[in-house]
Amino acid sequence: MExxxxxxxxxxxxxxxxxxxxxxxxxxxxALLEEGDWQAPPPRVVVIQDGSQPPITENxxxxxxxxxxxxxxxxMLLALVGDPEDxxxxxxxxxxxxxxxxxxxxxxxxxxxxxxxxxxSSEDGEEV
Numbered sequence: 001m002e003x004x005x006x007x008x009x010x011x012x013x014x015x016x017x018x019x020x021x022x023x024x025x026x027x028x029x030x031a032l033l034e035e036g037d038w039q040a041p042p043p044r045v046v047v048i049q050d051g052s053q054p055p056i057t058e059n060x061x062x063x064x065x066x067x068x069x070x071x072x073x074x075x076m077l078l079a080l081v082g083d084p085e086d087x088x089x090x091x092x093x094x095x096x097x098x099x100x101x102x103x104x105x106x107x108x109x110x111x112x113x114x115x116x117x118x119x120x121s122s123e124d125g126e127e128v
Contacts, residue, residue, distance in 0.1 A: 001048075008079060011044050013046075014036070017032045019062060020058075026065070042073050042074035043074050044074065045074060045076045046078075047062075047063065047066070047076070048079050049078060049081070050080075050084060051082065051093040051101055052094070052097050054100060055105075064108070067113070073112060074112060075112050076112060077113075079116050079118040080097070080101060080117055081117075081119065082094065082097070091119065092119040092120060093118075101115060102115055
C-alpha cells in the first residue's frame with residue numbers, strides 16, 4: 001500500500017487510520033490529523049475510498065471535516081479503488097464510477113483536493 005501511494009503521490013506514509021465504520025473511528029482519524037507532529041506542515045492527507053460506491057453525503061462530509069482539521073492549504077488526495085474482493089483488495093475503478101466521484105469533488109471547489117485512481121482502469125472504462 002505504501003509503495004502504491006508513494007508511486008501515485010510521491011508522499012511517504014507517516015501515519016494511518018481507518019474511518020467509515022462509525023463516528024468513533026471518524027473522530028479517531030480526525031484526532032490523528034489534528035494532533036500529529038508533521039515534519040513538513042501543512043500535512044498531506046490521502047484517503048483511500050471504495051469508488052464503486054457512490055459519493056454519499058457521509059463521505060463528502062468526512063472530506064470537509066478533514067479539510068477543517070488539516071487547514072485550508074493542506075494537500076489532500078482522494079485515491080479511489082474498485083469494488084474490493086477477497087483475492088484483490090485494491091482493484092481498478094471503472095471510468096464511469098470515477099466520473100461520478102469527479103463531479104462531486106468538483107462541486108466542493110477545493111483547490112487542494114485531488115482525485116486519482118489508485119489502480120488505473122483500461123481504456124474502455126472496464127476494470128483491467
